[in-house]
Amino acid sequence: MKLVSKCLYSLKQGIKGIFSNKTMSFISVISVTSALIILGIVFTIVLNINQFIQFAKDEINEVRVSMEANISEEEKAKIKEDISKITGVKEVEYKTKEKSFNDMKKSWGEEAYLLDGVENPLNDFYLVTIDNPDNLKTVSSKISKLGGVEEVKYNQDIMQNFLSMSNMVKKFGSIIIIALLLICLVIISNTIKSRVYSKKEEIQIIKYVGASNGFIIAPFIVEGFTIGMMGSLLAVGACVGMYGYILEKTTSIISKVVGNVALPLTSISMSLIAVLVITGISIGVLGSVLSVKKHLKV
Incomplete structure (x- = not known):
């Protein structure tokens, strides 16, 4: 009390x-x-x-590998195999230009109609996942030297x-x-x-x-x-x-x-x-x- x-x-x-x-x-x-x-x-x-x-x-752990136009399916498979052998590569996923374009349309939401009738400007590419962001530059350099690879993009600098x-x-x-x-x-x-x-x-x-x-x-x-x-x-x-x-x-x-x-x-x-x-x-x-x-x- x-x-x-x-x-x-x-x-x-x-x-x-x-x-x-x-x-x-x-x-x-x-x-x-x-x-x-x-x-x-x-x-x-x-x-x-x-x-x-x-x-x-996850985005900075990914490298987008665009391939040269008109290469055969066998050459694409060979590129994937070569990429997979590079030290530091965790996963290699194939993305067709059609799927990428459809994903873009979905991300635009209600404005997706603006892309109707537009010719698909994208290319087929491999999405390569790296085990460590610190290895991005090294792995990307090795991938860019492979035959059939047109361009390698990644977002490390950003x-x-x-x-x-x-x-x-x-x-x-x-x-x-x-x-x-x-x-x-x-x-x-x-x-x-x-x-x-x-x-x-x-x-x-x-x-x-x-x-x-x-x-x-x-x-x-x-x-x-x-x-x-x-x-x-x-x-x-x-x-x-x-x-x-x-x-x-x-x-x-x-x-x-x-x-x-x-x-x-x-x-x-x-x-x-x-x-x-x-x-x-x-x-x-x-x-x-x-x-x-x-x-x-x-």
Whole structure:
């Protein structure tokens, strides 16, 4: 019963502290919200980049081998056999130009009618799967030297550029996030600190009469927790709303270009709730502890 009374007291005093300094509390909530929105945006971008890299992993492991026109079936079979013998080749699949053209039509969806009456510009080719992307250049070079091979295509350079851009986004985003979180921590600390100063004498008195550090700091932790929670929930709502809107407007376009690689809204929502809420509460509680700690020494 005594524990329940202490918890209710801390909760009441913490909520009271927020409303007794409305301006600073409001600034703190907005600051946390703004920082967490940026965190959510960067986090969402990174998750989708990782999703795309995973999706593209099979693509960069593939080499498209176009054959010279008018070669015989025996020559095609010989090319396949020679390719299969190359170290690093995992699989060789034959693709006719008719099947490739039909696949293209399917990928165009409702706009497939634009290809009606168009002469098939594609060639028969082999789709060669490599066991390791690092071997792409070596294997492709060997394949290009085989008789009957007209052209060898692969996407290693494109993916390397994409990976470099991905790493740059992650590093730049991390720097921005850390800077913003530190700013939020300072603002929340100052918000709580103003409350601590106004109750400095009261803290000292109850400390002298035997109150524990936990009893003294609990209301301020509730205050910081509440500010962090409010900011994180507002940020989650904003990020989920923005992502849902963008996803709705761009899904059809993206799917035509690279396929359906964007993470679904439900998956992003759960990740954002976990990351933003935990981060917001942690900032609020840590800011409170840092503000009150030095006043516990009397």
